[in-house]
Amino acid sequence: MKYIFLIVLTITALFAKANDGVFYASGNQLIPIQETDISITKEILKIERTTNNQFLVTVNYTFNNPKDQKELLVGFEAPSPAGDVDGTPKNGQHPYMTDFKVIFNGQPLPFQSSIVHTEEYFKNGQIQGLTEQEAKGDNFNKNEPNFFYVYHFNTKFKKGINTIKHSYRIDISAHFNTIFELHYLLTPATRWANKQIDDFTLILDLSDYYDYLIEQTFFTGFQNWTGATKILNSKKQSSFSEISKPIRVITGHNPVVFKQKNFSPKGELVIYATTDMEFLMSKSFDHTTMDIPFNVKNFIHKFETKNEDSYKILRNLPFARRGYVFKTPLIQQYYEKQEWYTANSKYKANINLLTDTEQKWLKTLKQKHQL
Structure with a gap:
């Protein structure tokens, strides 16, 4: 049967x-x-x-x-x-x-x-x-x-x-x-x-x-x-x-x-x-009023920042995603408030070990900031 x-x-x-x-x-x-x-x-x-x-x-x-x-x-x-x-x-x-x-x-x-x-x-x-x-x-x-x-x-x-x-x-x-x-x-x-x-x-x-x-x-x-x-x-x-x-x-x-x-x-x-529509649609990143997303898709096109402090925080996002413990209080305090952040004292920042997408984004971010 x-x-x-x-x-x-x-x-x-x-x-x-x-x-x-x-x-x-x-x-x-x-x-x-x-x-x-x-x-x-x-x-x-x-x-x-x-x-x-x-x-x-x-x-x-x-x-x-x-x-x-x-x-x-x-x-x-x-x-x-x-x-x-x-x-x-x-x-x-x-x-x-x-x-x-x-x-x-x-x-x-x-x-x-x-x-x-x-x-x-x-x-x-x-x-x-x-x-x-x-x-x-x-x-x-x-x-x-x-x-x-x-x-x-x-x-x-x-x-x-x-x-x-x-x-x-x-x-x-x-x-x-x-x-x-x-x-x-x-x-x-x-x-x-x-x-x-x-x-x-x-x-x-x-x-x-x-x-x-x-x-x-x-x-x-x-x-x-x-x-x-x-x-x-x-x-x-x-x-x-x-x-x-x-x-x-x-x-x-x-x-x-x-x-x-x-x-x-x-x-x-x-x-x-x-999709983090609020972050994507914002004209620039302002660390005093905005959280920062974890997924690459949600920040890969973000290059504008409201001020120098916001720029410092944004450019360190790939390392924060891996749990880097920052020596700069401003940056560390910001990321500790992000729900997704998990500190990893063993992680050593190395830009060459980031993904190709992250490296390209960082390069463009720095170029735009120097203009």
Whole structure:
């Protein structure tokens, strides 16, 4: 007997319409089919930002099948992109998802991508896919396609331990008030026999020296998180919930890791980095009235300062991001008031070890200040 179970992943650059921005993938509900025999004993989910415009997603599952061999059709849904973006399929596949790979019990598996337009696409033991021409129809709107994709592959779960590893890349976009936004559906794990992941690990390697928010949808507090330079309760109200606030994560070199045993998520993973519009829109930086952002994206175009003291503080921002302890009281006192700052007495400032982006920004800042 053949069953279907969908592992659903969604990474979203943003929610937007018209020309406000684009999103490359968004969420969809699972087909409500429950797997009653096979359990997830372990999952390691890694989301890595590999370039300025892509995420690499790698998921390692370990399953236990206590009964005889069972054939399953496994896959996940990838909704169409929408907004100010061309959502036309590429060879029948998602236009912004690439390098999709599946390894089952150590062996590569072929997969198929089907275009569907209804959640009830699995009928009579088959996925009711459409051709690209059928999906587009006569009045195709490339900015708002009315279909989505199902990536699926056949597996034969042997008795005992089985593993699936799948990975792919998906593009990131931007919005006027969001640097990036990332969603991952965790609750499908509860549809397996044990209704949980016995041993769950989430690894977020989104960027060195970065500042982002994580909604408290599947966790509460900081206790299961490691690797961050600092974790705070965000002062900002959640963009997705009226009853909770996200945590604010400040990163250094290390990935941020979440671990939990007997993980039965009640909500999904939602991560986003916000644009500091007040800082970006200000004519010049004034240290007496303004906080300074941590993310490079929020200060990379700021060169004007109100006075000499503000200039001294601004030009030392790359070193403050790494925890440098300043000997000048004015600078040290300012950065100690910044929520993201963490003093590191072992850090020795070296301009040559800053990122290329920071070095170019510093060079331009100094040039403009000398004019």
